[in-house]
Amino acid sequence: QQPVQSPQAVILREGEDAVINCSSSKALYSVHWYRQKHGEAPVFLMILLKGGEQKGHEKISASFNEKKQQSSLYLTASQLSYSGTYFCGTGGGVYKLSFGAGTTVTVRA
């Protein structure tokens, strides 16, 4: 079953912060975050495994609460290059991912 992402879209000015949420109705083993720009392949950002860890990639970080079956992606001090559609992929195991419908992030100068 597809995870649910919120919000569907967000518009930011450079330097602003945003949070993207991903929730599942199924028990999760892993959450994978990707960013996809128009016409390009999804680019891997980070993976979080069961254990509630938080990871970071540049000024993008994420948390995973397996009890709540939720993950959040934090965009800090956004840059123009952060624009794109962010997908969370969730897995009951570590191979088969179900992706949400995505959150479109637009960062404006």
Add this chain to the structure above:
Amino acid sequence: DTGVSQNPRHKITKRGQNVTFRCDPISEHNRLYWYRQTLGQGPEFLTYFQNEAQLEKSRLLSDRFSAERPKGSFSTLEIQRTEQGDSAMYLCASSLDRYPGLEQYFGPGTRLTVT
């Protein structure tokens, strides 16, 4: 490493024709995945291989779809008797089967248009 590559990048075919796509994964990756993505949606899992063994197929994958990964290297995805509903971006991804290394790296995709 040059990453995951896919060929062709674009394919236009007439309804009823067969098409075949190729994916070359990152060389040391033993897992290979196929996904389908339509406009405004996230990638949708189709099937995956562990080396040359196809271990799971989505229920979405009708009998018209077949995938192979001979010798555990490149993979092919064939669609027989294409239908307009098959029009989509077909993405291939690869990964290792152990941590760290579980992250899936995607290729550029093959965009299929069925007319």
